[in-house]
Amino acid sequence: MSAYAKANGAWRKDPLYPIFAGISVIVLLWVVAPLIVTFFSAFSSTTNASFPPDGFSLRWFRNVFEIDEFKTPFYRSIALALISGICAMTLGTLSALALTKYRFRGSEAIDAVLMSPLIVPQVIIGLSFLIFVSRMQFTGKFAVLVVLHCVLTLPYAVRVIRASLTRVGRSLEEAAVGLGASPLKAFFLVTLPQIKAGIFAASFFCFVISFDNFTATAFLSQSNSTLPVEIYFYIETRVDPTISAIAALMMLGTTAFVLLIDRMVGVNRIT
Numbered sequence: 001m002s003a004y005a006k007a008n009g010a011w012r013k014d015p016l017y018p019i020f021a022g023i024s025v026i027v028l029l030w031v032v033a034p035l036i037v038t039f040f041s042a043f044s045s046t047t048n049a050s051f052p053p054d055g056f057s058l059r060w061f062r063n064v065f066e067i068d069e070f071k072t073p074f075y076r077s078i079a080l081a082l083i084s085g086i087c088a089m090t091l092g093t094l095s096a097l098a099l100t101k102y103r104f105r106g107s108e109a110i111d112a113v114l115m116s117p118l119i120v121p122q123v124i125i126g127l128s129f130l131i132f133v134s135r136m137q138f139t140g141k142f143a144v145l146v147v148l149h150c151v152l153t154l155p156y157a158v159r160v161i162r163a164s165l166t167r168v169g170r171s172l173e174e175a176a177v178g179l180g181a182s183p184l185k186a187f188f189l190v191t192l193p194q195i196k197a198g199i200f201a202a203s204f205f206c207f208v209i210s211f212d213n214f215t216a217t218a219f220l221s222q223s224n225s226t227l228p229v230e231i232y233f234y235i236e237t238r239v240d241p242t243i244s245a246i247a248a249l250m251m252l253g254t255t256a257f258v259l260l261i262d263r264m265v266g267v268n269r270i271t
Helices: 003-013 017-041 059-066 068-101 107-118 122-135 142-165 170-178 183-194 196-212 227-237 242-264
Strands: none
Touching: 017 242, 059 242, 068 107, 068 142, 068 196, 068 227, 107 142, 122 142, 142 196, 170 183, 183 196, 196 242, 227 242
């Protein structure tokens, strides 16, 4: 059945369907419109980020790679996202296994603590880290940023991997153990291949969340500026389509990653 036929059938069954569909379209346009304006303003041939763009030029994309202020923060953001992502994935996988396989007193409290960075405002998290590291005299350390980003990305790793583990039957792993495999070997040979889609998706989420984070990172990046923080400093003094070009590149990169995930593991398997 085509999408049009399904929509037509839903319209006949529910008279409120056109209203909800219209509201959904309006919300979608409200969310996507700023991205569209930012993307196309990056191709402006003038120094103004206007929409529709005045002419067509790729000069601002070239300018992104020529500005020295962006190079070091970019590499630092990549390193930070990779290191914190590995830490978050390691801790997240172990936590997800413990919370999914075993029932013990306090498991719900532990789950709530692990998910708390999704609820607590990042301003509070960043300020708390700043106060703590100032008291401990750890300010200016790259390792502090790694710990911060690990805290911010850990909930995504735990949530996605737990969702994958709930789809895995324990009978296969128990059978492997019954046939003589150790629990660790059974995990790597039986469980891990079944949750590789979730691990891949969780790694992507952790990398993107870390790379794009500004709110909490701004409190701790005095001497270790990341790309989002450097972008903020840039637009304080200069307003040109260079920032739009950076945003366009990040949108294209994120879209490519999503398409890659869908191609390799299927988005429907992790949602």
